[in-house]
Amino acid sequence: MLILALAASAASAAEYAPIPGGELRSVLPPDGKSSLAKVEPYALRTLPVTNGEFLRFVEAHPEWRRDRVAGIFADSSYLAHWTSPVATGDAATLEQPVTAVSWFAAEAYCESEGGRLPTWHEWEMAAAADETRTDARDDPQWRERILAWYAKPSGRELAPVGKTPRNALGLYDMHGVVWEWVEDFAGMMISGDNRNQGDPELLKFCGAGALSTQDRENYAILMRVAMLSSLTAQQGTRNLGFRCARAAGDNTP
Amino acid sequence: MKVFERIGPPSPPPSVGARVSARTRIATWRVLLRAHARSCGIRVAVALLLVLACHAAMAADTPLPRDSVYQLDLALTDQDDAALRLRDLRGHVRIVSMFYANCPYVCPMIVEAIKRTERALDDDARARLRISLFTLDPERDTPEALKRVQSERKLDPMRWQLERTGLADVRKLAAVLGIQYRQLENREFNHSSALILLDAEGRVLARSSRIGEPDPEFVAAVRAALAPP
Numbered sequence: 001m002l003i004l005a006l007a008a009s010a011a012s013a014a015e016y017a018p019i020p021g022g023e024l025r026s027v028l029p030p031d032g033k034s035s036l037a038k039v040e041p042y043a044l045r046t047l048p049v050t051n052g053e054f055l056r057f058v059e060a061h062p063e064w065r066r067d068r069v070a071g072i073f074a075d076s077s078y079l080a081h082w083t084s085p086v087a088t089g090d091a092a093t094l095e096q097p098v099t100a101v102s103w104f105a106a107e108a109y110c111e112s113e114g115g116r117l118p119t120w121h122e123w124e125m126a127a128a129a130d131e132t133r134t135d136a137r138d139d140p141q142w143r144e145r146i147l148a149w150y151a152k153p154s155g156r157e158l159a160p161v162g163k164t165p166r167n168a169l170g171l172y173d174m175h176g177v178v179w180e181w182v183e184d185f186a187g188m189m190i191s192g193d194n195r196n197q198g199d200p201e202l203l204k205f206c207g208a209g210a211l212s213t214q215d216r217e218n219y220a221i222l223m224r225v226a227m228l229s230s231l232t233a234q235q236g237t238r239n240l241g242f243r244c245a246r247a248a249g250d251n252t253p
Numbered sequence: 254m255k256v257f258e259r260i261g262p263p264s265p266p267p268s269v270g271a272r273v274s275a276r277t278r279i280a281t282w283r284v285l286l287r288a289h290a291r292s293c294g295i296r297v298a299v300a301l302l303l304v305l306a307c308h309a310a311m312a313a314d315t316p317l318p319r320d321s322v323y324q325l326d327l328a329l330t331d332q333d334d335a336a337l338r339l340r341d342l343r344g345h346v347r348i349v350s351m352f353y354a355n356c357p358y359v360c361p362m363i364v365e366a367i368k369r370t371e372r373a374l375d376d377d378a379r380a381r382l383r384i385s386l387f388t389l390d391p392e393r394d395t396p397e398a399l400k401r402v403q404s405e406r407k408l409d410p411m412r413w414q415l416e417r418t419g420l421a422d423v424r425k426l427a428a429v430l431g432i433q434y435r436q437l438e439n440r441e442f443n444h445s446s447a448l449i450l451l452d453a454e455g456r457v458l459a460r461s462s463r464i465g466e467p468d469p470e471f472v473a474a475v476r477a478a479l480a481p482p
Contacts, residue, residue: 030438070324072429103428116421183424187435187444233428 014053014113016043016246017170024125025137027221028188037121041248044118044126046171047161048178048241049109051082052094054101057109059086064105074102075234095160097178097241103233106181110244117183118245120228124221127174129167137218146220149176158239175220178241185228317343321455322429327422329387332399332415339426340455342414345383346478347451351432353390353442354398363446364406366464370448373472378479384413387426389434389442391417431460450474 021041029035058064058079065085066078077100083089092098101109103117110116118126130136137143164176231240317323323340330336348367352360364386371379386402388394399415402408408415418426427434427444434444448471450459459474 032437035438071320072322072324104425107425184435186424186428187433232431 014049014244015046016115017046018043018248019122019126019169021125021248024121024128026121026124027218027225028120028124037124039121039125042118042122043246043248044122044169044171045115045243045245048097048173048180048243049106050094050161051088051092051096051098054079054098054109055086055088055094057112061108061112064108069105071234073104073108073234074236077236078102078105081238093160096158097161097173099158099178099238099241100236101181101240101242102236103181103185103231105236106242107183110242113244115244115246117181117242119184120182120188120225122245123180123182126167126169126171127221129169129171129174131165132168134168143218143220146175150220150223179224179227179237179239181240181242182228185231186233188225188229318454318456320457322451322457323455325425325429327418327426329416329418330396332396332403332410334396337416339418342383342385343455344453346381346453346475347383347385348475349385349387349430349449349451350447351387351389351427351430351434351444353388354394354402355390355441361406362464363448364408366448366461366468369467370472370475373467374476374479377481378476380412381479382412382475384408386413386415387423388415388417389423389427389436389444390440391420391423393440431457450478452478 019039019042021039023036024039026037028037030037058066062068063070066074066080066082067085069078079085079098079100081089081091081100083091088094107117128135128137130139130142133139159177161177162172164173166172167174227240231237317340321343323343325339327339328336329339329341348370350363350367352363354360367384371382371384374382388399394417396417399417403410403413403415430447430449432445432447432449434442436442446462446464448461448464448468449457450471452458458478459471461468461471463471
Protein backbone atom coordinates (compact mmCIF):
# COMPACT_ATOMS: atom_id res chain seq x y z
CA MET A 1 0.00 0.00 0.00
CA LEU A 2 2.73 2.39 1.08
CA ILE A 3 4.82 1.48 -1.95
CA LEU A 4 1.86 2.05 -4.23
CA ALA A 5 1.18 5.44 -2.70
CA LEU A 6 4.82 6.44 -2.99
CA ALA A 7 4.99 5.30 -6.58
CA ALA A 8 1.83 7.21 -7.41
CA SER A 9 3.03 10.41 -5.81
CA ALA A 10 6.46 10.17 -7.42
CA ALA A 11 4.87 9.58 -10.78
CA SER A 12 2.40 12.44 -10.57
CA ALA A 13 4.82 15.09 -9.36
CA ALA A 14 5.83 16.92 -12.47
CA GLU A 15 8.70 19.25 -11.67
CA TYR A 16 8.85 22.77 -13.04
CA ALA A 17 11.95 24.95 -12.99
CA PRO A 18 11.68 28.73 -12.77
CA ILE A 19 13.09 30.49 -15.84
CA PRO A 20 13.93 34.15 -15.25
CA GLY A 21 12.91 35.44 -18.68
CA GLY A 22 14.46 38.54 -20.18
CA GLU A 23 15.52 39.55 -23.64
CA LEU A 24 16.30 36.84 -26.13
CA ARG A 25 18.23 37.00 -29.36
CA SER A 26 15.94 34.67 -31.28
CA VAL A 27 16.13 32.98 -34.65
CA LEU A 28 12.69 34.54 -35.05
CA PRO A 29 13.06 38.19 -34.06
CA PRO A 30 9.69 39.82 -33.35
CA ASP A 31 10.22 42.52 -35.97
CA GLY A 32 11.56 40.07 -38.55
CA LYS A 33 14.94 41.76 -38.56
CA SER A 34 16.95 42.04 -35.40
CA SER A 35 14.83 43.00 -32.42
CA LEU A 36 15.10 41.03 -29.20
CA ALA A 37 12.19 38.92 -28.05
CA LYS A 38 10.92 39.87 -24.61
CA VAL A 39 10.20 36.81 -22.52
CA GLU A 40 8.32 37.16 -19.25
CA PRO A 41 9.45 34.98 -16.35
CA TYR A 42 7.85 31.53 -16.51
CA ALA A 43 8.26 28.00 -15.25
CA LEU A 44 9.07 25.06 -17.50
CA ARG A 45 8.71 21.35 -16.93
CA THR A 46 12.13 19.87 -16.23
CA LEU A 47 11.31 16.73 -18.25
CA PRO A 48 9.30 15.95 -21.36
CA VAL A 49 5.96 14.23 -20.66
CA THR A 50 6.37 10.44 -20.64
CA ASN A 51 4.23 7.61 -22.01
CA GLY A 52 3.40 6.69 -18.42
CA GLU A 53 2.16 10.17 -17.62
CA PHE A 54 0.19 10.41 -20.82
CA LEU A 55 -1.36 7.00 -20.16
CA ARG A 56 -2.71 8.26 -16.83
CA PHE A 57 -4.02 11.33 -18.62
CA VAL A 58 -6.03 9.34 -21.17
CA GLU A 59 -7.34 7.12 -18.38
CA ALA A 60 -8.59 10.17 -16.51
CA HIS A 61 -9.82 11.90 -19.69
CA PRO A 62 -11.05 9.09 -21.95
CA GLU A 63 -12.10 11.56 -24.63
CA TRP A 64 -8.36 11.69 -25.42
CA ARG A 65 -8.03 7.93 -25.96
CA ARG A 66 -6.95 7.22 -29.51
CA ASP A 67 -10.18 5.29 -30.17
CA ARG A 68 -12.39 8.09 -28.89
CA VAL A 69 -10.64 11.32 -29.81
CA ALA A 70 -12.54 13.54 -32.24
CA GLY A 71 -10.86 13.60 -35.63
CA ILE A 72 -10.67 17.37 -35.59
CA PHE A 73 -8.16 17.09 -32.70
CA ALA A 74 -5.93 14.22 -33.80
CA ASP A 75 -5.32 12.21 -36.96
CA SER A 76 -4.76 8.47 -37.27
CA SER A 77 -1.10 8.74 -36.24
CA TYR A 78 -2.19 9.66 -32.69
CA LEU A 79 -0.63 7.20 -30.21
CA ALA A 80 -0.61 4.66 -33.02
CA HIS A 81 2.51 2.94 -31.61
CA TRP A 82 0.77 2.05 -28.33
CA THR A 83 -0.50 -1.52 -28.22
CA SER A 84 -4.00 -0.43 -27.28
CA PRO A 85 -5.88 2.77 -26.43
CA VAL A 86 -5.06 2.16 -22.75
CA ALA A 87 -1.74 0.31 -22.88
CA THR A 88 1.63 1.54 -24.10
CA GLY A 89 3.20 -1.87 -24.73
CA ASP A 90 6.80 -2.72 -25.45
CA ALA A 91 7.25 -0.22 -28.25
CA ALA A 92 6.61 2.62 -25.82
CA THR A 93 8.00 2.22 -22.32
CA LEU A 94 6.53 4.23 -19.48
CA GLU A 95 9.77 6.21 -19.03
CA GLN A 96 10.17 7.20 -22.66
CA PRO A 97 8.84 10.56 -23.78
CA VAL A 98 5.37 10.29 -25.26
CA THR A 99 5.39 10.97 -28.99
CA ALA A 100 2.84 10.78 -31.81
CA VAL A 101 0.57 13.21 -29.99
CA SER A 102 -1.25 16.04 -31.72
CA TRP A 103 -0.88 19.67 -30.72
CA PHE A 104 -4.43 19.62 -29.34
CA ALA A 105 -3.70 16.57 -27.19
CA ALA A 106 -0.44 18.09 -25.92
CA GLU A 107 -2.22 21.32 -25.03
CA ALA A 108 -5.03 19.42 -23.27
CA TYR A 109 -2.47 17.44 -21.28
CA CYS A 110 -0.72 20.63 -20.16
CA GLU A 111 -4.03 22.16 -19.12
CA SER A 112 -4.70 19.05 -17.02
CA GLU A 113 -1.45 19.83 -15.22
CA GLY A 114 -2.40 23.47 -14.68
CA GLY A 115 -0.16 24.61 -17.50
CA ARG A 116 0.04 25.23 -21.21
CA LEU A 117 2.48 24.59 -24.02
CA PRO A 118 5.46 26.98 -23.99
CA THR A 119 5.69 29.59 -26.71
CA TRP A 120 8.52 29.26 -29.22
CA HIS A 121 10.50 32.05 -27.57
CA GLU A 122 10.09 30.42 -24.15
CA TRP A 123 11.27 27.09 -25.55
CA GLU A 124 14.13 28.67 -27.45
CA MET A 125 15.33 30.54 -24.37
CA ALA A 126 15.32 27.38 -22.27
CA ALA A 127 17.11 25.43 -25.00
CA ALA A 128 19.95 27.96 -25.26
CA ALA A 129 21.54 26.72 -22.06
CA ASP A 130 24.21 24.09 -21.68
CA GLU A 131 25.34 22.53 -18.39
CA THR A 132 27.09 25.65 -17.14
CA ARG A 133 25.81 28.62 -19.14
CA THR A 134 22.26 29.89 -19.60
CA ASP A 135 23.16 30.91 -23.16
CA ALA A 136 25.77 28.76 -24.81
CA ARG A 137 24.72 29.43 -28.35
CA ASP A 138 27.79 31.32 -29.46
CA ASP A 139 30.01 28.39 -28.61
CA PRO A 140 30.75 26.46 -31.82
CA GLN A 141 31.37 23.31 -29.81
CA TRP A 142 27.92 23.50 -28.28
CA ARG A 143 26.39 23.90 -31.71
CA GLU A 144 28.22 20.90 -33.03
CA ARG A 145 27.17 18.76 -30.12
CA ILE A 146 23.54 19.52 -30.82
CA LEU A 147 23.89 19.06 -34.55
CA ALA A 148 25.42 15.65 -33.93
CA TRP A 149 22.12 14.49 -32.47
CA TYR A 150 20.21 15.68 -35.51
CA ALA A 151 22.66 13.82 -37.72
CA LYS A 152 21.75 10.50 -36.12
CA PRO A 153 19.15 8.56 -38.07
CA SER A 154 15.67 8.75 -36.61
CA GLY A 155 13.74 5.58 -36.00
CA ARG A 156 16.07 4.48 -33.23
CA GLU A 157 14.51 3.65 -29.92
CA LEU A 158 13.95 6.78 -27.85
CA ALA A 159 15.95 7.18 -24.65
CA PRO A 160 14.08 7.36 -21.35
CA VAL A 161 13.60 10.94 -20.13
CA GLY A 162 16.09 12.56 -17.79
CA LYS A 163 19.25 10.78 -18.99
CA THR A 164 20.88 13.74 -20.73
CA PRO A 165 22.91 16.18 -18.58
CA ARG A 166 20.90 18.73 -16.61
CA ASN A 167 21.29 22.21 -18.10
CA ALA A 168 22.08 25.41 -16.22
CA LEU A 169 18.36 26.19 -15.88
CA GLY A 170 17.62 22.81 -14.29
CA LEU A 171 16.10 21.24 -17.41
CA TYR A 172 16.75 17.89 -19.05
CA ASP A 173 16.42 16.68 -22.63
CA MET A 174 16.04 20.06 -24.32
CA HIS A 175 18.22 18.51 -27.02
CA GLY A 176 19.05 14.94 -27.84
CA VAL A 177 15.81 13.02 -27.27
CA VAL A 178 12.73 14.42 -29.00
CA TRP A 179 11.45 17.47 -30.82
CA GLU A 180 8.82 19.37 -28.85
CA TRP A 181 5.54 21.10 -29.62
CA VAL A 182 5.20 24.80 -28.90
CA GLU A 183 2.03 26.81 -28.49
CA ASP A 184 2.59 29.06 -31.49
CA PHE A 185 4.02 26.51 -33.93
CA ALA A 186 1.51 27.55 -36.59
CA GLY A 187 2.80 30.86 -37.68
CA MET A 188 6.54 30.68 -37.17
CA MET A 189 7.18 30.69 -40.90
CA ILE A 190 5.21 33.87 -41.33
CA SER A 191 7.39 36.90 -41.74
CA GLY A 192 7.71 39.19 -38.79
CA ASP A 193 7.86 42.11 -41.17
CA ASN A 194 4.37 43.20 -42.00
CA ARG A 195 5.48 45.87 -44.42
CA ASN A 196 5.26 43.06 -46.94
CA GLN A 197 1.51 42.98 -46.55
CA GLY A 198 0.92 44.96 -49.68
CA ASP A 199 2.62 42.50 -51.97
CA PRO A 200 -0.16 40.78 -53.91
CA GLU A 201 2.09 37.81 -54.56
CA LEU A 202 2.16 37.09 -50.88
CA LEU A 203 -1.46 37.49 -49.91
CA LYS A 204 -1.76 33.91 -48.81
CA PHE A 205 -0.31 35.26 -45.63
CA CYS A 206 -1.24 38.65 -44.39
CA GLY A 207 2.45 39.33 -44.84
CA ALA A 208 5.31 37.43 -46.37
CA GLY A 209 5.23 33.69 -46.65
CA ALA A 210 8.90 33.20 -46.14
CA LEU A 211 10.96 32.48 -43.08
CA SER A 212 13.07 35.43 -42.12
CA THR A 213 15.40 34.71 -39.31
CA GLN A 214 18.42 35.95 -37.57
CA ASP A 215 21.22 33.74 -36.42
CA ARG A 216 21.53 31.68 -39.55
CA GLU A 217 24.43 29.74 -38.06
CA ASN A 218 22.11 28.05 -35.66
CA TYR A 219 21.04 25.25 -37.99
CA ALA A 220 19.83 22.97 -35.25
CA ILE A 221 17.31 25.50 -34.04
CA LEU A 222 16.29 26.45 -37.56
CA MET A 223 15.56 22.80 -38.29
CA ARG A 224 13.14 22.78 -35.36
CA VAL A 225 11.37 25.82 -36.71
CA ALA A 226 11.09 24.30 -40.16
CA MET A 227 9.86 20.96 -38.84
CA LEU A 228 7.26 22.44 -36.50
CA SER A 229 6.01 24.78 -39.20
CA SER A 230 5.38 21.88 -41.52
CA LEU A 231 2.83 20.29 -39.17
CA THR A 232 -0.87 20.73 -38.67
CA ALA A 233 -2.32 20.76 -35.16
CA GLN A 234 -3.82 17.30 -35.75
CA GLN A 235 -0.57 15.61 -36.67
CA GLY A 236 2.11 13.99 -34.59
CA THR A 237 5.34 12.18 -35.37
CA ARG A 238 7.30 9.48 -33.61
CA ASN A 239 10.04 11.99 -32.75
CA LEU A 240 7.80 14.80 -31.53
CA GLY A 241 6.95 15.08 -27.85
CA PHE A 242 6.26 18.02 -25.58
CA ARG A 243 6.75 19.59 -22.19
CA CYS A 244 4.53 22.14 -20.48
CA ALA A 245 5.02 25.67 -19.16
CA ARG A 246 3.34 27.55 -16.34
CA ALA A 247 3.14 31.04 -15.00
CA ALA A 248 6.21 32.16 -13.05
CA GLY A 249 6.17 31.10 -9.42
CA ASP A 250 3.75 28.27 -10.05
CA ASN A 251 6.16 25.44 -9.33
CA THR A 252 3.73 23.30 -7.39
CA PRO A 253 3.59 19.72 -8.55
CA MET B 254 -8.72 21.24 -18.42
CA LYS B 255 -10.90 24.28 -18.63
CA VAL B 256 -11.74 24.17 -22.28
CA PHE B 257 -11.37 20.60 -23.30
CA GLU B 258 -13.17 18.89 -20.48
CA ARG B 259 -16.56 19.39 -21.98
CA ILE B 260 -15.53 17.88 -25.27
CA GLY B 261 -16.29 14.24 -25.62
CA PRO B 262 -17.89 12.19 -28.28
CA PRO B 263 -20.76 11.83 -28.34
CA SER B 264 -21.16 15.23 -26.79
CA PRO B 265 -24.30 15.48 -24.67
CA PRO B 266 -26.49 18.52 -25.16
CA PRO B 267 -26.19 21.11 -22.39
CA SER B 268 -29.26 19.93 -20.55
CA VAL B 269 -31.12 16.69 -20.88
CA GLY B 270 -33.97 18.28 -18.97
CA ALA B 271 -34.37 20.95 -21.60
CA ARG B 272 -34.47 18.31 -24.29
CA VAL B 273 -37.12 16.27 -22.54
CA SER B 274 -39.26 19.29 -21.97
CA ALA B 275 -38.85 20.28 -25.62
CA ARG B 276 -40.03 16.82 -26.63
CA THR B 277 -42.93 17.03 -24.22
CA ARG B 278 -43.85 20.37 -25.67
CA ILE B 279 -43.73 18.97 -29.19
CA ALA B 280 -45.90 16.02 -28.13
CA THR B 281 -48.39 18.35 -26.53
CA TRP B 282 -48.51 20.52 -29.60
CA ARG B 283 -48.95 17.45 -31.72
CA VAL B 284 -52.09 16.47 -29.83
CA LEU B 285 -53.47 20.00 -29.96
CA LEU B 286 -52.64 20.37 -33.63
CA ARG B 287 -54.20 17.05 -34.52
CA ALA B 288 -57.41 18.08 -32.85
CA HIS B 289 -57.20 21.39 -34.60
CA ALA B 290 -56.47 19.75 -37.94
CA ARG B 291 -59.45 17.44 -37.62
CA SER B 292 -61.71 20.36 -36.99
CA CYS B 293 -60.29 22.54 -39.71
CA GLY B 294 -59.48 19.95 -42.28
CA ILE B 295 -55.93 21.10 -42.86
CA ARG B 296 -54.36 17.87 -41.76
CA VAL B 297 -51.84 17.77 -44.58
CA ALA B 298 -50.38 21.17 -43.84
CA VAL B 299 -50.14 20.40 -40.15
CA ALA B 300 -48.47 17.07 -40.80
CA LEU B 301 -45.89 18.86 -42.90
CA LEU B 302 -45.29 21.42 -40.18
CA LEU B 303 -44.83 18.66 -37.62
CA VAL B 304 -42.31 16.88 -39.78
CA LEU B 305 -40.36 20.12 -40.12
CA ALA B 306 -40.54 20.80 -36.38
CA CYS B 307 -39.37 17.32 -35.48
CA HIS B 308 -36.56 17.52 -38.02
CA ALA B 309 -35.31 20.75 -36.48
CA ALA B 310 -35.49 19.26 -32.98
CA MET B 311 -33.55 16.18 -34.08
CA ALA B 312 -30.77 18.17 -35.73
CA ALA B 313 -29.87 19.85 -32.46
CA ASP B 314 -29.88 16.53 -30.61
CA THR B 315 -27.67 14.43 -32.84
CA PRO B 316 -23.98 14.21 -31.92
CA LEU B 317 -21.63 16.41 -33.89
CA PRO B 318 -19.52 14.73 -36.57
CA ARG B 319 -16.06 13.94 -35.21
CA ASP B 320 -14.42 16.13 -37.81
CA SER B 321 -16.61 19.13 -37.02
CA VAL B 322 -14.83 22.28 -35.92
CA TYR B 323 -17.71 22.70 -33.47
CA GLN B 324 -16.17 19.85 -31.44
CA LEU B 325 -14.06 22.62 -29.99
CA ASP B 326 -16.07 23.96 -27.09
CA LEU B 327 -15.32 27.66 -26.82
CA ALA B 328 -17.11 30.60 -25.30
CA LEU B 329 -17.71 33.46 -27.74
CA THR B 330 -18.93 37.01 -27.40
CA ASP B 331 -20.45 38.70 -30.42
CA GLN B 332 -20.65 42.29 -31.61
CA ASP B 333 -23.76 42.85 -29.48
CA ASP B 334 -21.96 41.54 -26.38
CA ALA B 335 -24.12 38.41 -26.44
CA ALA B 336 -22.50 35.28 -25.02
CA LEU B 337 -22.66 32.09 -27.04
CA ARG B 338 -20.66 28.95 -27.63
CA LEU B 339 -18.91 27.99 -30.83
CA ARG B 340 -21.29 25.08 -31.35
CA ASP B 341 -24.25 27.46 -31.33
CA LEU B 342 -23.14 28.37 -34.85
CA ARG B 343 -24.29 24.92 -35.97
CA GLY B 344 -27.26 24.74 -38.29
CA HIS B 345 -26.26 27.01 -41.17
CA VAL B 346 -23.84 26.81 -44.04
CA ARG B 347 -21.26 29.36 -42.98
CA ILE B 348 -18.20 31.16 -44.30
CA VAL B 349 -15.72 31.82 -41.51
CA SER B 350 -12.44 33.67 -41.31
CA MET B 351 -10.16 35.31 -38.79
CA PHE B 352 -9.20 38.96 -38.77
CA TYR B 353 -8.56 41.86 -36.43
CA ALA B 354 -10.18 45.23 -36.47
CA ASN B 355 -6.97 47.26 -36.68
CA CYS B 356 -5.67 45.40 -39.70
CA PRO B 357 -5.03 48.12 -42.23
CA TYR B 358 -4.81 46.27 -45.48
CA VAL B 359 -5.66 42.62 -45.81
CA CYS B 360 -8.53 42.26 -43.35
CA PRO B 361 -10.77 44.67 -45.30
CA MET B 362 -9.91 42.52 -48.30
CA ILE B 363 -11.17 39.45 -46.47
CA VAL B 364 -14.49 41.19 -45.91
CA GLU B 365 -14.58 42.25 -49.56
CA ALA B 366 -13.81 38.71 -50.72
CA ILE B 367 -16.76 37.37 -48.72
CA LYS B 368 -19.02 40.11 -50.05
CA ARG B 369 -17.91 39.29 -53.58
CA THR B 370 -18.78 35.63 -52.93
CA GLU B 371 -22.19 36.67 -51.62
CA ARG B 372 -22.92 38.76 -54.66
CA ALA B 373 -22.33 35.72 -56.85
CA LEU B 374 -25.24 33.91 -55.16
CA ASP B 375 -28.93 34.19 -55.92
CA ASP B 376 -31.18 35.79 -53.31
CA ASP B 377 -32.44 32.54 -51.81
CA ALA B 378 -28.97 31.10 -51.39
CA ARG B 379 -27.63 34.34 -49.97
CA ALA B 380 -30.44 34.41 -47.40
CA ARG B 381 -29.40 30.96 -46.16
CA LEU B 382 -25.70 31.77 -45.84
CA ARG B 383 -24.17 32.93 -42.56
CA ILE B 384 -20.79 34.55 -42.01
CA SER B 385 -18.63 34.54 -38.88
CA LEU B 386 -15.50 36.61 -38.51
CA PHE B 387 -13.42 35.75 -35.45
CA THR B 388 -10.93 38.24 -34.12
CA LEU B 389 -7.27 37.36 -33.56
CA ASP B 390 -7.04 40.20 -31.05
CA PRO B 391 -9.74 39.74 -28.40
CA GLU B 392 -7.94 42.14 -26.07
CA ARG B 393 -8.46 45.11 -28.31
CA ASP B 394 -11.45 43.94 -30.32
CA THR B 395 -14.14 44.55 -27.75
CA PRO B 396 -17.79 44.07 -28.74
CA GLU B 397 -17.89 47.83 -29.41
CA ALA B 398 -14.93 47.57 -31.78
CA LEU B 399 -16.57 44.62 -33.55
CA LYS B 400 -19.84 46.51 -33.78
CA ARG B 401 -17.98 49.40 -35.37
CA VAL B 402 -16.55 47.10 -38.04
CA GLN B 403 -20.03 45.78 -38.68
CA SER B 404 -21.53 49.20 -39.26
CA GLU B 405 -18.55 50.71 -41.10
CA ARG B 406 -18.36 47.78 -43.47
CA LYS B 407 -22.17 47.62 -43.78
CA LEU B 408 -22.39 43.97 -42.81
CA ASP B 409 -25.96 42.68 -42.68
CA PRO B 410 -26.45 41.96 -38.95
CA MET B 411 -28.92 39.19 -39.73
CA ARG B 412 -26.25 37.13 -41.44
CA TRP B 413 -22.85 38.46 -40.38
CA GLN B 414 -21.50 37.83 -36.91
CA LEU B 415 -18.25 39.21 -35.55
CA GLU B 416 -17.03 37.25 -32.60
CA ARG B 417 -14.24 37.04 -30.10
CA THR B 418 -13.01 34.19 -27.95
CA GLY B 419 -11.08 34.28 -24.71
CA LEU B 420 -7.43 35.24 -25.19
CA ALA B 421 -6.16 31.71 -24.56
CA ASP B 422 -8.59 30.18 -27.05
CA VAL B 423 -7.55 32.12 -30.16
CA ARG B 424 -4.81 29.62 -30.99
CA LYS B 425 -7.17 26.66 -30.66
CA LEU B 426 -9.78 28.21 -32.89
CA ALA B 427 -7.12 29.06 -35.47
CA ALA B 428 -5.81 25.50 -35.23
CA VAL B 429 -9.15 23.83 -36.00
CA LEU B 430 -9.61 26.26 -38.88
CA GLY B 431 -6.05 25.73 -40.14
CA ILE B 432 -5.23 29.43 -39.87
CA GLN B 433 -1.67 30.46 -39.08
CA TYR B 434 -0.85 33.70 -37.36
CA ARG B 435 1.92 35.45 -35.56
CA GLN B 436 1.60 38.46 -33.33
CA LEU B 437 4.12 41.18 -34.03
CA GLU B 438 5.68 43.40 -31.43
CA ASN B 439 3.68 46.41 -32.55
CA ARG B 440 0.48 44.49 -31.74
CA GLU B 441 -0.23 43.80 -35.35
CA PHE B 442 -0.73 40.29 -36.61
CA ASN B 443 0.47 38.52 -39.67
CA HIS B 444 -1.93 35.75 -40.50
CA SER B 445 -2.97 33.45 -43.27
CA SER B 446 -5.93 34.97 -45.07
CA ALA B 447 -8.35 32.17 -45.68
CA LEU B 448 -12.06 31.96 -46.28
CA ILE B 449 -13.34 28.67 -44.94
CA LEU B 450 -16.66 27.16 -45.94
CA LEU B 451 -18.35 25.06 -43.26
CA ASP B 452 -21.42 22.91 -43.72
CA ALA B 453 -24.26 23.14 -41.21
CA GLU B 454 -22.50 20.58 -39.01
CA GLY B 455 -19.21 22.46 -38.95
CA ARG B 456 -17.25 20.32 -41.39
CA VAL B 457 -14.81 22.13 -43.67
CA LEU B 458 -16.11 21.92 -47.25
CA ALA B 459 -13.75 24.30 -49.01
CA ARG B 460 -11.12 26.94 -48.41
CA SER B 461 -9.90 29.88 -50.40
CA SER B 462 -6.82 31.98 -49.94
CA ARG B 463 -7.38 33.96 -53.13
CA ILE B 464 -8.79 37.02 -51.48
CA GLY B 465 -7.57 39.64 -53.90
CA GLU B 466 -9.47 38.25 -56.88
CA PRO B 467 -12.56 36.15 -57.57
CA ASP B 468 -12.23 32.46 -56.75
CA PRO B 469 -14.76 30.64 -58.97
CA GLU B 470 -14.10 27.24 -57.39
CA PHE B 471 -14.86 28.55 -53.94
CA VAL B 472 -18.00 30.30 -55.15
CA ALA B 473 -19.12 27.06 -56.78
CA ALA B 474 -18.58 25.21 -53.50
CA VAL B 475 -20.62 27.80 -51.60
CA ARG B 476 -23.39 27.59 -54.18
CA ALA B 477 -23.44 23.80 -54.00
CA ALA B 478 -23.53 23.82 -50.20
CA LEU B 479 -26.50 26.17 -50.23
CA ALA B 480 -28.45 24.35 -52.94
CA PRO B 481 -31.87 23.22 -51.70
CA PRO B 482 -31.87 19.50 -50.84
